[in-house]
Amino acid sequence: MTDILDDLAWRGLIAQSTDIDALRxxxxxxPITVYCGFDPTAPSLHVGNLVPLLTLTRIQRAGNHVVGLVGGATGLIGDPSGKSEERALNSTEVVAEWVQRIRVQVEKFLDLSDDSGSVLVSNLDWTAGLSTIDFLRDVGKHFPVNRMLARESVSARLSGEGLSYTEFSYQILQANDYxxxxxxxxxxxxxxxxDQWGNITAGCDLIRRVEGGHVHALTVPLITKADGTKFGKTAGGAVWLDPELTSPYAFYQFWLNSDDRDVVKFLKIFSFRSREEIEALEKSASERPAAREAQRALAEEFTTLLHGADECAAVIAASGALFGQGSLTELPERTLAAALAEVPRTTVPALGASYVDLLADSGVVxxxxxxxxAVKEGGAYLNNVRVTDEAFVxxxxDLLHGRFLVLRRGKRSVGGVEVAAG
Known part of the structure; x- marks a missing residue:
């Protein structure tokens, strides 16, 4: 089982550890039992949450037991690390709904069968009935304020905008969870x-003080991109796991568009492929970067893992068809709509404009x-059929599913038109 620690190290997934030799x-x-928590600060997890979630999955697959925790209680408070309490705290009803949605997402990755020895819990189960007096007497007394103030997530805020007692108490709640x-x-x-190091080690210290137990902490790195932009963000915002917030097509494209400088790192972090397979893809990325074999492998594996093989196949078909490598008429309406949402497009109240006008208005040219x-040079297409008449309307x-037109200039510039429902 200790091979998992070597594998995590090779994948670059160990940022900090209390004592890696003692853990080994x-x-x-x-088997040991490992837990990781996920706060419902939004209606869905995003790709950044996948780093600890997949690490938890790897540890379970190595033969250990895991506990996935969804923060029904801590989600009502808010973690102070890197954030500001100017944001509104969500209602109990909203947080409860988000807890259920995130539970469904976590369940896709972990084996929670009866014989797995693993469970999914909410910290509201043991926090809701805890009175303020009991919390202060039984838990709060073990937290020296000077240590709490010294934690990086707290000290950073105190040297700037400050933080409330609500956020200050977060580390005690998380420590109590442990x-x-x-x-x-x-x-x-x-x-x-x-960024959770201080909160996690606070839990280690609490267990030592209360139970005399020796436990461990391990953190994974925050992912950065080679171009300096934030990982998990696109022009449209965060990349979510919920298909209603980020379509499977957009999810696939996010991974497919990985920078050549990042793709091997992403394969190590997010793929369950073996070291030998990843090294082979690394060689391909180095010798034949234009083929984007590594990006395709990553996009296909992860879209299948999250959304299923059928959805991934539909996405791949849409990706090819948009660029003239397949039939647009065979694409499901939902998949085509999602694909066109990721390219330059325009909405019109009704047909009547010429192809030339639509090509310009969509932003393709x-x-x-x-x-x-483009028409004169033979590089203009409507639904993958070449347009040769500048006056063509x-x-x-011509509408796909009664509402869409796919426009293309050359091999790479694609756009869309949607006729608004009357």
Missing amino acids: AAMNEG LELYRRHGCTLQIGGS ESRSAARR PAAE
Whole structure:
């Protein structure tokens, strides 16, 4: 089982650890129980949450037991690390709804069958009935304020905008979670993002003070991109796991568009492929970067894992068809709509404009003169059929699913038109 620590290290997934040799020794004695928490700060997890979630999955697949925790209680408070309490705190009803949605997402990755020895819990289960007096007497007394103030997530805020007592108490609540899971499930390792180091080690200290137990902490790095932009963000915002917030097509394209400088790192972090397979893809990326074999492997694996093989196949078909490598008429309406949402597009109240006008208005070309030039040069397409007449006006029979037109200039510039519902 200690091979998992070597694998995590090779994948670049160990940022900090309390004592990696002691953790290795504990794993040598047999399965341990590991937990990771996810706060419902939105109606869905995003791709950044996948780093600790997939790490938890790897640890379980190595033969250990895991506890996935969704923060029904801590989600009502808010973690102070890197954030400001100017944001509104969500209602109990909203947080409860988000807890259920996130539970469904976490369940896709973990084996929670009866014989797995693993569970999914909410910290509201043991926090809701805890009175303020009991919390202060039984838990709060173990937290020296000077240590709390010294934690990086707190000190950074105190040197700037400050923080409220509500946020200040977050680390005590998270530490109490570790204590409860130590008591209830024998958890001896908590993992999380590197920004959670102070909160996790606070739990280690609480368990030592209250139970005399020795437990472990391990964090995964916060992912950065080679171009300096934030990982998990696109022009449209965060990349979510919920298909209603980020379509499977957009999810696939996010991974497919990985920078050549990032794709091997992403394969190590997000793929379940073996070291040998990843090294082969690394060689391909180095020798034949234009083929984008590594990006395609990553996009296909992860879209299948999250959304299923059928959805991934539909996305791949749409990706090819948009660029003339397949039939647009065979694409499901939902998949085509999602694909066109990711390219330059325009909405019109009704048909009647010429192809040249639509090509320019969609943003595929910069002007009507450029659109006319594309037609003259033979590089203009409507639904993958070449347009040769500058005066051509699309008709109702050209509409896909009664509402879409796919425009293309050359091999790479694609756009869309949607006729608004009357």
